[in-house]
Amino acid sequence: MSSQNPVFIPGPTNMPEELRKACFVPTLDHRSPAFGKMFHPAVAGVKRILRMTEGEVFILPSTGTGGWEAAISNTLSPGDTVLAPRFGMFSHRWIDLCQRHGLTVQVIETPWGQGAPLAAIEAALRADTGHKIKAVLATHNETATGVRSDIAGIRRAMQASQHPALFLVDGVSSIASMPFDMAGWGVDVAVTGSQKGFMLPAGLAILGVSPKALAAMQTARLPRTFFDFADQIRTNASGGFPYTPPVGLIAGLARAVEMLEEEGLEAVFARHHRIAEGVRRAIAAWGLQPCAASPDLYSDTVTAVVVPEGKNGTDLVQLAAQKYGVAFGVGLGEVAGKVFRIGHLGMLTDVMMLAGLATAEMCMADLGWDIPLGSGVAAAQNYYRATAV
Ligand SMILES: *Cc1c(COP(=O)(O)O)cnc(C)c1O
Numbered sequence: 001m002s003s004q005n006p007v008f009i010p011g012p013t014n015m016p017e018e019l020r021k022a023c024f025v026p027t028l029d030h031r032s033p034a035f036g037k038m039f040h041p042a043v044a045g046v047k048r049i050l051r052m053t054e055g056e057v058f059i060l061p062s063t064g065t066g067g068w069e070a071a072i073s074n075t076l077s078p079g080d081t082v083l084a085p086r087f088g089m090f091s092h093r094w095i096d097l098c099q100r101h102g103l104t105v106q107v108i109e110t111p112w113g114q115g116a117p118l119a120a121i122e123a124a125l126r127a128d129t130g131h132k133i134k135a136v137l138a139t140h141n142e143t144a145t146g147v148r149s150d151i152a153g154i155r156r157a158m159q160a161s162q163h164p165a166l167f168l169v170d171g172v173s174s175i176a177s178m179p180f181d182m183a184g185w186g187v188d189v190a191v192t193g194s195q196k197g198f199m200l201p202a203g204l205a206i207l208g209v210s211p212k213a214l215a216a217m218q219t220a221r222l223p224r225t226f227f228d229f230a231d232q233i234r235t236n237a238s239g240g241f242p243y244t245p246p247v248g249l250i251a252g253l254a255r256a257v258e259m260l261e262e263e264g265l266e267a268v269f270a271r272h273h274r275i276a277e278g279v280r281r282a283i284a285a286w287g288l289q290p291c292a293a294s295p296d297l298y299s300d301t302v303t304a305v306v307v308p309e310g311k312n313g314t315d316l317v318q319l320a321a322q323k324y325g326v327a328f329g330v331g332l333g334e335v336a337g338k339v340f341r342i343g344h345l346g347m348l349t350d351v352m353m354l355a356g357l358a359t360a361e362m363c364m365a366d367l368g369w370d371i372p373l374g375s376g377v378a379a380a381q382n383y384y385r386a387t388a389v
Contacts, residue, residue, distance in 0.1 A: 015199055015347065035247060039239065045253070049175065055210040059204055059250060061203060061246045062204065063202050064170070064196075065205075070207060070229070075168070076101075082105055085107070086107050087111065088147065090170065090172070101222055102222075106133065108124065112335055135165050136158060141174035141299050145304050169190050173196050173197075178272060191207055214229070226243075272345060275348055286305075301343070302343050305340055320359055
């Protein structure tokens, strides 16, 4: 029965039964109007969730990582320079992907636990008087450290330096869970996947692309075939797809958008914030700290908890899985062993979160960490009691 336990990893997230059913569609001819009937509402819904006023949405059979590849290969050419802060495993992996595609990455090394450094980004853009930098890359929510960066602030830095670079944003673990404003923030490509805020199985890369990024496509020379936006535009217009689309996932996405909008996006964001705040109260009661360096950086979708001196976060994650059948996230890269991660996004309620916190406490007691059973749970309970809507 432990397969009934919710997961507390920051993706893939728990799936509502209704979405599992929505993905379960009979075979249909993707060249028939029946496909357009599920595809168009999914595209229109993603546009609303990203807060796009113009541009195109692409839904590709892939994952978030494929979304990154699509974002760069459609807008950049070999040898182009991109500017990217590195402050966690996901910003690191995007940089690696760019380098493997023959791009020159101007990396701004930033301590893990910090967010994208606005002043350093602005300084780098001001120094680039010849406009060699073709794109600025930012990870909105660094899932490895539980840090949310100020995407609007990066756009302001780009404006202040009057730099014409494209602005590419990884919103894989923020979109549909925390406020995201593609139009307001002037984002040129926003990337996400199906298995986080959209509460679906993995299998879709979901992208919002601005007119400026679509124009860049005309001269971008990085090789692309499967992820070519031009092929999508040509075929999507007539309700089709350049190859066989994963219709079940697309049907699921159309329903996921409806579910999010039935709850109301603002309510979805408020729910995530409230659940996250309860987790933070619990961590404080344990006498522990989040990896995120300051409250303005706290993510509402994932918290990386710094473990006590001499303890190993991976031990807790392994014990939780083996003994209690509950999944937490391990520390990645530089913070491997130093943190464990609590994912709190997607289909989650305060009541489910309390079970996760209680399980973490049982593991800490089992491992001999000096943290009293019930301490964090009580702090979260008090917060949830006081803020129940
Ligand atoms: C999960 C995640 C990714 C990777 O997405 P995949 O779907 O696993 O390819 C990229 N960036 C961030 C911030 C993520 O959380």
